[in-house]
Amino acid sequence: GIQVEQSPPDLILQEGANSTLRCNFSDSVNNLQWFHQNPWGQLINLFYIPSGTKQNGRLSATTVATERYSLLYISSSQTTDSGVYFCAVEENSGGYQKVTFGTGTKLQVIP
């Protein structure tokens, strides 16, 4: 099946710093989503981004589907950004979607 790798696995940032999280995938995908799992375990949709670039406040994401990667940018990080960031890719399997999650990047933002 498709392999989804995220890097770095762990990241510690000083509040106010910027960072880039990466998601590589091994095959063509129909869709890609970025999620933030907060320290309470809740999974929150960040971006639905099969291709191109999207921005939402301090966060933005870029997916280059032809090169099989996606990037999540966090600018001016805040302590509330702490948690685990997952990318999930979706491939079409027999007319239905098959979703695979990456292993996540654990982010800790310190004051």
Added chain:
Amino acid sequence: DAGVIQSPRHEVTEMGQEVTLRCKPISGHNSLFWYRQTMMRGLELLIYFNNNVPIDDSGMPEDRFSAKMPNASFSTLKIQPSEPRDSAVYFCASSLSPVVAEAFFGQGTRLTVV
């Protein structure tokens, strides 16, 4: 819409007992997914339904696990009998379409089997 609603939020049960997790998808969504999250294996897709029909249950770990979707607004994931290794957070998600659609997650059920 209140989003995907899961119950209970937390469940502690003894080994060998039956456990039933519940999910109410977002109204109008026709695909529903059950995921399990553990430290060892991360987020895994267990099963998904489209229009109440199970499409892919290849992720269901073994026969002790079963899932049903009797109607468009309700699904259950049952474990019988439960074992300590089933301890995990179980997430339910729904989306509008089976192909290329944004999935929305519930808050999860944290299951502990002792």
